[in-house]
Amino acid sequence: MRPGASGRTVRVLLVMAVLLSTAAVGVAVQPTGPVSRQVDAEPDIVVQPEALRFSNATGESEAQTLSIRNVGDAPLTIDAVAIVGPDRAAFERAFDGPLTLGPGDRQNVTVTFDATTARPQFATLHVLSNDPDEPQRNVWLTNTQTVADVSPSRVLERKTLVNATITDAEANTTQSLNISWPLTRDDVVAVDAVTFTPERAGSVDLSIATNVSRFGDVPAFALGDGTEPAGYVHVDHSIPNEQISDVTFRIRVRKDRLAGNETGPEDVVLYRHEESGWVELPTRFVEEGETHYFFEARTPGFSDFTTGVKQAKFRITDALVTVTRISTHQGTEVLVRVRNDGGADGTYTVKLLLEETLVDRTELSIAPNGTRQATFERSFDEPGIYQVYVNERFVGNVTVESGDTVPTGGSTIGRRGTLTAERTNNASTGPPEASQATSGESVPGLGFGTTAVALLVVALSVAFGRRHR
Template sequence: MRRALALAAALAIAGTLAFPSVAAPLFSGPTDQLSNDVELAPSSDYAHLDDDGDLVVDLSAANPDAEGVNADAVTGIEDVFRVRYNGSRFAHVWLTHESDAVTFYADGAPVQSAAANMTLAPNETVAVGVRVDTTGEAADGLIDQITVHARAADSADVASESGAANTNAFSAEGSTARSLAPDATSRRFTALGADAGETTTFDASALALDGAAGGLTLDEVGVASTGGTVSVGVEAAGTAASRSRVAERGAAPLGAVSVTDRLDSAGRATLRFSAPVGFFAERGVAPADLTVYRDDGGELSELAVSTTGERGGRLHFEAETPGFSTFVVAADRARLRVADATLERASAAPGEAVTVTATVSNAGSVAGERSVAVAVGGSVVAEPMVEAPAGGTATVTARVARNVTGEYAVTVGDVDAGTLAVATGNQTDGAAAAQPAVEPTTADEPIREPAGFGLTEVLGLVTLLAVVAVALALARRAPWR
């Protein structure tokens, strides 16, 4: 299939370079329909459809929507128009023309021959850029015809390709799988002829999820097909909103990736990750606290994480998902803090205990336990433990006292509970009632009972009675005169 598109480019005219703004959605309106399988759509102010429905690329100063290219310079415009492929097989697409001053490229590589082409998966869209060299004689004049070539690709051809397109393709049972890395932050996966329920594992080529090479990476994506061709897009950039949502929940985001089911033909999937063993220790994260949050625009859901071992100095783990969206690898953690603290009362007598009460909140994603320091006058006097549920609160109490009169600031953690005034006259009624009522005495005067016999008195009485009894007995025995 061949089809010409027009290029109106006054290559020698000076002008400042204006990078294009992408129109979205690109393919919901009129397009240049080259065939049932290939269509073109403008994606910048440099491209438009003419009255006949043909795509025109205008880089001249006559373009009312964009300024022309620079004179005596090499100018590149990254995204001028898009090519969409709607077929059920892979396709090779390239453009040819007769000018040495113009180069069309996609994914950073020229696409101007059958050997140097862009390979599109079913329902895949590729941005086409233009590089214009106005430094030589070849820049003079107009290019009025460019031919777009599209050729269906056999599965064997796609499976054997590699190199410039960063393609890593292999065969699964009954299907052909292909992994493409257009740039450092994205991947494209396609499997042709997959049976329903068949799982194809795609190599993600260690896609960095934390912005650092050799850090947290997505290594593989195992996708189960619901029948037919599977096409999956992966993007590590543009996940800031999902990271923020996870952070608001109380977890610590470590990296994120968006996965798109391009043909709505993928079932369950397994995401496989890895990170250097020291990655978690440096961030104060225990591997047991790892989780993967799925953000589909509604409520965040958690995917269970399974560690699969340590290999090559990296810890490997995976999570299974029922569908695709944005996934945030995070560490669940408790976030306990003292929310408020109060004293039972503001005054007490020396040595009298007063209760201080504090509320501890947990803004984290899991329940947590910690001790809180209770200080009086800057000195820690107690460190009670408190446990609070995820997203909840707990109450902790402690008894504090001072023997020396004065005013003391009382704090729990870094929260002020108030000032405790200690003075002799501050003893409460309750504390006074608790003291025993004892009359004052001296050390030389023991307390005596007001009445009753002691042991000495009893012994004296018994002796007296015994003497009387003996005297009476003798008197009876004596002769009377």
Template sequence: MTNRRTIALALTLVVAGSFAFPSTAASLFAGPTDQIGDEIELAPSSDYAYLDADDELVVDLSPTNPDLDAEGVNADGRTTIQDVFRIRYDGSQYAHVWLTHGSDAVTFAVDGQPIQSEANNVTLAPNESVAVSLTVDTTGRADGFVDDITIHSLVAEPETVAADTGGGNTGGADTADTSETPSIDGFAKRVTAPTEHSRRFVLLSGDPGSTEFNASRLALDPSGALTLDRISTTSENRSYSLTADTSGVGAAESVVVDAGAEPLGAVQMTVDSGTISGATMEFSAAKSFVAEREVEMANLAVYRYADGSLTELDTTATGERDNRLTFEAETPGFSTFVVAVKHPQLALSDADLSATTVAPGERVTVTASVSNNGTLAGNRTLTVRVNDEIAATRTVEVAPGATETVTVPVVRNETGEYTVSVDGVETGSFTVVAEDTPQTATVTETTAPPSTASATDTPVAEPGGFGLESLLGLVGLLAILAMVLVLARRTPGP
């Protein structure tokens, strides 16, 4: 069902002088309102608007407005008045609201975006309100302004709102759950002008502190499998706005690659008005997206790129929702954020040999260094080959940004030349050679002159004592003598 109502617009041009901008009124929805149908109401929010005797809204920029100290709108110029009146939706579904009139000199807008056609509308969630601004362009004009404006409201189902990502000021991004878009003291927390690559988040006259916005899964990658789902902001301001945009983030992704991580998607967050002291960003990824890339949730990281420097944020896996894995990151401020997966990047950085010539059985030491230029610690197994035959393997663990060195002894007993490689990269070669054979001295015999004693002559032994033969002869002689004596005793005398 479509509701239509007209509101009066009174305009008067002033040829000289300046247009006065009085302070805004404070009653808003606390007092009487202009009720349009059962679910849309209008409330003055400045001295330019008021309710007449029939409680119908009047926007009066003429001298007849008793609250204005001015004679009318500046001639031959462009005048913009922020927050002239506000629109609030009291229904239980969603509503598209827009204004139409017959003049190209008058523009009504919300957050700087015109809301003057069904295609360019503002979408309101239950109990949500928006501030409407007015621009009057009198350049080259003396008349031709409109006397009234028609307010249109069209109730829309959440599915219709979520699917509407066209141009204009449609606020359909904040539509995932009607219970998650409460009013804030009767004022507005909303998402405006969603497109395929952007969302704009606005808080109007809220309470300082924490505010959560639904980003309706803003896609961070071309497939839409990785998305920004929600943002919870902290601010001391009652009103502020920020924009999320996924286009033009290539520079930040390149920095992440240089840091050793693999970018999966990125978003640029810009604070358009007000200040934000901190935020929590919630992301999600389809399970198939994670499985195809063999990503472990513990290795997912969110990096913040600001002022030329890259910082890894505290990132926490928070569970599952709608067959998607969710995780969040806390940030002290807004800039460009890159969701990436951390990998070790291990490379053989150096290798050499301790010697190039050795003897058989002598050891040659192979020294190899492994560097990790990635963002995650990793292990690498090195294979040492000698003449294409595996001689040894070694496994080394390397922390991010570190270098580790391993040594491998190689021994060969056969002579010859041997080529050494580490992980297929030729390191050098060494040669095994036989030991040197000792030289044999040649001795030449010479006869020294008779009158000369040589220090090298063999000493002549002097005879001394009994030899064995002399001793045996003496013993035999004594034996014969003993026998003669025995015989002599036995022989009778004469």
């Protein structure tokens, strides 16, 4: 045996022993070559070109064609082909779906532009499909050299970010961008479109983010009228606000955000953050969809925005018992005045309680900054001292004694007391309830009975004087 052969023999035997023991305990030995894995087949959409530019010949029609291809390895379903934007009426498509394209198939779509005026016009053609990566493809339609590229990306679970680049924007020409995407279909608040007029030519970059929570560096939204934020919008822009005008947002708010609190689309307002705080913007309700309300709001520039939902905000300003000492066969009244300090109409329930027992209630419909009054009439069958509450507010005690007359020395207030039935000009959104006092002024401590007695005394005095004249 050669020198060292015994050592090599020992090492070989050790390796064989390790392999045998590994096989005995069931340890799998991984193969060393390339590993192949199966990939699920998916559709893949390609839309070309990304923009259609038409001539600006007034009174003439021009047609151009774009193609939709499926370059994937699974069927592509085209759900819809739609044209959106303020100038969409000037463009007409020859195909609107639905259609299924097999792998390698193509569908051509003809778009016709009919210019009724010579002004610049813009629109966007949406191709909606089942492509998992790009469920919406956009084609820019215009009769100018301006081209817009809009691309979305979801950054967080409840935050949507859309980037837009406008190339060769013309000075003093209104630009209209549609930035709605399928991924925002369930968002509480979303921006569907933005229009603005740049006062200089060139390119403009916009980044529009929406979120249900406020962005970190934005001051809290807190108004005294109880308006609640539904969602926030943040806009980064490469063009200064001093060089833009006529900015308009088209936004939508999910219907269920307004359900259950007596608010409607008329209570939705867009607010802009300025140095002085949150400023209300002119907001107009446009239309109602299946799941959302749609609005348009005008703003002097880009910034941080909040979509606010106005709320009713009630408070009891006055409450009293007109007569606090009575007998069992008499009655008293409880007068309650309620004010709505909020920004929306609402209904407030006034409850009358004796001790802790609910004995009567009424509802007041009150407009923003309005006041209404409720009147409760109450009698007592049993003597005693009764604590009177209105909702959770203590009004006073009523002392009830048996007999036909009111005990002397008690505290009394005239039938209407010092509270008159008041309904301001904008205070009521409906007819007053039967339990409410009517409008008018009254003199504290002087009711109808007191006036009648005074007139009777005067008449008797006159008659007596004539009799003894």
